Amino acid sequence: MQVQLETLSNLERRMNIALPMAAIDAQVTERLKRVARNAKIQGFRPGKAPLKIVEMNYGAQVREEVLGEQVQQGFYKAVTEQKLRVAGYPQFAPPVVQDGAENFSFSATFEVYPEVKVGELADKEIEKPTASVADAEVEKTIDILRKQRTRFNRVERAAAEGDRVIIDFKGTIDGVAFEGGSAENFPFVLGQGQMLADFEAGVTGLKEDETKNIEVSFPEDYHGKDVAGKTAVFSITVKNVAEPQLPEVDGEFAKMLGIADGDVDKMRAEIRKNVEREMKRRLQARTKENVMQALLDVTEIELPKALVQLEIGRLVEQAQRDLQSRGMNIKDMPLPPELFQKQAERRVALGLILAELVDINKLEASPEKVKALVEEFAESYEQPEEMVKWYYASPDRLEGPTSMVLEDNVVEFVLSKAKVTEKELSFEELMGNNA
CATH class of the missing domain: 3.10.50.40 (Chitinase A; domain 3)
Structure with a gap:
């Protein structure tokens, strides 16, 4: 295999690859022999047609399949040997097959992942919001629950x-x-x-x-x-x-909220616990957002266009599913991809930056932290132990908690490097319209 690599821009590459035609011809012949074993051709019993006849009927199709496979295999072998990290999918130029040529040549244009160097965080100021749950917040939540009933x-x-x-x-x-x-x-x-x-x-x-x-x-x-x-x-x-x-705050009301024995003090304690859990989640979300913005501010990065386009496609599909779930006909509501351009660029940039931080600083998600997060999720369910079992019944279900732990590790790392200023928020400021 002969490989020639061209640099078209900072991230774009073109690879010209030549494969020996003799090896391809040998594969075509071998595959035709396998096809001949079961080929049904008029005038011959199944599997008894001469190879020349089989080639006349199936040769073009088999050669096309072999060439397609060789293009894929040759490309990925070449990028592996060249130690290139391909971003997105390559674009293959239509190969030209010349009769009697010694080599089968084709080219692929693609982008590589950029080198990510996270900027200096020591002088970056990051706001970390704080808040606390007082009795008044518990009473406001009880009033909301009463109004709902x-x-x-x-x-x-x-x-x-x-x-x-x-x-x-x-x-x-x-x-x-x-x-x-x-x-x-x-x-x-x-x-x-x-x-x-x-x-x-x-x-x-x-x-x-x-x-x-x-x-x-x-x-x-x-x-x-x-x-x-x-x-x-x-x-x-x-x-x-x-x-x-509105219902009175009594034993019957407590039972409505899932307190089996109707103990109002238990109800208040459970409501406080739920409000604290929600408040913690929102504080973490705001802090994480501030950290992510800080990382974007200090890091210059060129984004592979292929990755941005893939992310736009995912965001469009997500938006369409959301519209469908609301009973809307998405055929009558085309979503212009440019609406998602900035969001896609932000997500791609953060994905590259976080991956670099995790790799360089060994911020992998430990099984203990993942389990602790799963157990925290499960606390809001009537049977927490069953929810924990559900998560661990399939590795795919742990992908979400694992990603969240990775992000939490990054947040913790960045806060340890940057200048952190705490800002006290009121219950209303943090909870917004839900307060």
Whole structure:
């Protein structure tokens, strides 16, 4: 095998490879002999046709298969001998096979992995957020859990904010009904912004069995383009008014949350534990994000275009699966690859940087750390030991926890090298809209 390597740019290479045609011809002949053993050719019993006849029928196909295999094998043998790390997939130029040639020649263009040299971290300042769980946070969480279990009781008074109403409505624009403008037995809670403000204002103050006509102006940027910027008249009939009733914080409420004996103190302790677990997860996520950004800031790296394109493809597929899971028809919603360019570049860059740090500094995920993380995951399930068994039943299931431990090791390493400043966050700042 003859190999000639060309450098086209920092990362792009072209490899010209020549393979002896005699060896390829020998492989073609050998494979034709195997085909001849079972070949069914008209006029001959199975396996009894002369090799020349078999070659006339199957020769072109067999030669094409052998050449394809030789291209793949020759390329990967050559890059191994040259100690090249190929990034992505090579592009093979269509080979030209000349009759009587001594060699079969082809070329492949590809990119190699860049040399990654992580920048200096000693002077890099990284913010590490901190937070704590106080009794007030536990009580806020209990209030959220109570609201999630709200019951509505029918009342005979006028509807007010916070009440759930069930209505029939018919809407028209210039006297003509429009799509989506009518419904029967439609429930919603006043004051939660489920309906347009004009609509909710018109329902507020009505009692059961009362009917009223109201005008509703649709905003110019309303998602329904047919009615955006227009004014509709709705005839509304209230079928039911019900006021919210939150459960008391008692034994029954504790049982609703999975505390079998209804012990309220146990319930509070369990809620505190869950809030602390979620808070820890969010603090770790924010710290990790700050560390990753710091690594990107201090490291200059040229990215192989092939790896970025592969990552864009994965992100597009992921987005399409997400849209499908929401019942959307992805055929009507093409996703331009350029939307994912920056995200893909960031992920590829971080992947290369993290791999280098793990390799140089021996930051591999130990079995003990992986097991500890799996057990931490399992704590939120009713039968933690069963969840741990599930993870260890298949090596594939441990890939996620193992990757997370690797990232945690990198975070710990970077924080040990950089200037770390702690910043105290409030419960609301950390938990956002879920607080």
